[in-house]
Amino acid sequence: MMNLSKALAGVGGMTTVSRVLGFLRDSIIARIFGxxxxxxxFFVAFKIPNLLRRISAEGAFTQAFVPILAEYKSxxxxxxxxxxxxxxxxxxGIFLIIVTLLxxxxAPWLIYISAPGFASDPExxxxxxDMLQITFPYIFFVSLVSMAGGILNSYGKFIVPAFTPVWLNISFIASALFFADFFSQPVMVLAWAVFIGGILQLLFQIPFLKQIGFLPKLDFKINDPGVWRITKLMGPAILGVSITQISLLINTIFAxxxxxxxxxWLYYADRLMEFPVGVLGVALSTILLPSLSGSISKNNxxxxxxxVNWGLRLSILLSAPAALGLYILAAPLIATLFYxxxxxxHDVLMxxxxxxxxxxxxxxLVLIKVLAPAFYAQKNIKTPVKIAIFTLFCTQLMNMIFIGFIGHAGLALAIAIGACINAGLLFYHLKKNKIFVLEKGWILFFIKIILGLVAMTTLLLFLKGPDSNWLVYSAWEKVFRLGFLTLAGALSYFVAxxxxxxxLRTFTKRLSNQ
Incomplete structure (x- = not known):
């Protein structure tokens, strides 16, 4: 039986490598381009193919494909x-070629729709x-990468898909450092970095698909029951994932x-928040979807x-200190990475x-990565879709309220509260499902988590010092102080x-026995 604790550690480790390189890339971009x-x-030109990728492949396609693939495998x-x-x-592939050409x-119409405020500034x-026309083919390459990742994950090769995004970051870093001066408009190098990064990611996965004997070949006889079952599941899945991405797109329109x-400012803040979401949430989702799908296919x-209980406990155990750390150490983090x-x-403050x-x-956001796969594994995509629609309505209502008071930060706050609504409703409907039973001991678990957070907060506030100090520290001093604060905060939490x-060993034992 698969050792899920080992798989989680491997995926989390590779995701951490990717995210750390992502911070390095963003630090370089901030230093060079501000x-x-x-x-x-650039961030708009990069966001559009990323949004479509999440709709067509990484999101809807994976949700529909992996459960059927798990069924075929068993x-x-x-x-x-x-x-x-x-x-x-x-x-x-056919679908992606059409979408890429469109x-x-x-591209001009997409910018009119996604960032209409840019129309007042022709330059x-x-x-x-211009950059969108270069970055858009990324959706073709990375969507095939997502399919390859779904296959590899289903066959226990979690490390390869988790490491794959590293190649995009390498492309960004190398391009920004060594090739920006070759362009009359230096920022164009970032668009080409996206294009090259997509190719590198796809090429990296091909040998591993060959290794397990599932490198796809062209087969135009697509009249297959399995294919149409996936297509049928993708309908509501696309709607559900689209709603989340539409919310992000509307935020870009507002911004x-x-x-x-x-x-x-929203991009750099989002990158910092995505670190724990990626390392923990995406890693858990990656491992849980094929594992839960396998349990359902065996009627276990x-x-x-x-x-599901294990995933929820581990999510809260690790994401709670991460959320608190981001809140308390926001200025030190931003100053250390980007200033x-x-x-x-002014950019630091905003x-x-x-x-x-x-x-x-x-x-x-991390809990959603556990709760949503719990529905997808049951081939129940309608429930998350209905919740996503309601969440979209709530988020946009909050956008209109908050933006007048706190500007761009209001857009971030609306997404945060919307995520809380989404997670709460997903949990409520999952608990109503007879397949899922909430284990005993949750109240005591929450009390212990809260007390651990109190210990962490007290220590961090005592050690951090005024935010203004972080603007005058040298680079190495900031790195040293931030590293010390991070280590001290983590130790105080886990010791408490x-x-x-x-x-913590109970989590490992439970996983190993699955």
């Missing part, structure tokens, strides 16, 4: 599974269009009308329920406002939990 007109243009022959993969890959030729608008730099409700070169003191707002929803009787 937070202004050209970075606003009940069909390898040959039948390979045929399914070939047909699905062919259909996905995106390249329709900014045209730069964004495009705000002060210059607003898109960039006890294993399914145990996996260099063209990134100004990014801090967005990050503290985002941090309120961090725990919920240990004193209160929380034994």
């Amino acid at each position: 937070a202004g007109m050209v970075t606003d243009a 009940s069909r022959s390898p040959k039948e599974t390979a045929i399914l993969i070939n047909k699905v890959a062919t259909l996905l 995106g390249i030729f329709g 900014k608008f045209n730069l964004t269009v 495009s009308f705000l002060a210059v730099g607003s898109v960039s 409700s006890k294993e399914y329920s145990s996996l 260099y070169g063209a990134f100004s003191e 990014t801090q406002y967005a990050l503290t707002a985002y941090s309120i929803g961090l725990i919920a 939990l240990r004193i209160l009787g929380v034994d």
Whole structure:
């Protein structure tokens, strides 16, 4: 039986490597390009194919494909599974080619829709269009990467998909450092870095697909029951994932009308928040979806329920101190990572406002990564879709209220509270499901977590010092002090939990016995 604790550690470790390189890339971008007109243009040009990727492949496709693939793996022959993969890959490839061509030729219209505020500045608008036409093919490459990742994860090869995003960060770092001067508009190098990064990610996964014997081949006979079951599941899945991405797109629309730099401030804050979400939430989701799907295909409700309980406990155990750390250490984090070169003191302050707002929803965002796969594994996509629609309505209502009071930070706060609503409703409906049973001991677990957070908060506030000090420390002094604070905060939290009787080894034992 698969050792899920080992898999989680491996995926989390590789994701951490990718995220650390991502911080390095963002620090380099901030140092060279700052937070202004050209970075606003690039982040919009990069966000659009990223949003579509999450809709077409990484989100909806994975939710529909992995449960069916798990079913084929457990009940069909390898040959039948390979045929399914070939047909699905062919259909996905055709769809992606069409979408990519439409995106390249329709780039001006996409910018009018996604960032209408840019239209008042022709230079900014045209730069964004030029970069979007270069970045848009990324959706083709990375969507195939997502399919390959789904196959590899289903066969226990979690490390490879987790490491794959490293190549995009390497492409960014190398391009920004060594090739920016070759362009009349240096920021264009970032668009080409996206294009090259997509190719590198796809090439990296090919040998591993060959290794397990499932490298897709063209097969245009797509009239297959498995293919159409996936297609049928993708309908509501696309709607559900689209709602989340539409919410982000609307935020970009709002931000495009705000002060210059607003898109960039939100981007840098989002990158910091995405670190714990990626390391923990994405890692858990990656491992849990095929594992939960396998439990459902075997009609093992006890294993399914145990996996969900474990995922929820571990999510709260690790995301709670991360959320609190982001809130308390927002200024030190931003100053240490980005306050260099063209990134100004004002940019630090504005990014801090967005990050503290985002941090309120961090725990919920991680919980969603556990709760949503619990529905997808049951091939129940309708419930998360209905919840997502309601959450979208609430988020946009909050946007209109908050933006008038706290500007771009209001957009971040609306997303944070919306995530809390989403997670709460997902949990409520999952608990109503007879397959899932909530284990005993949750109230005592929460009390211990809260006491651990109190210990961590007390120590961090005592050691941090005024935020203004972090603007005058040298680079190495900031790195040293931030590292010390992070270590001290983590130690105070986990030591407090240990004193209160929380034994982390119980999580490992439970996983190992699945």
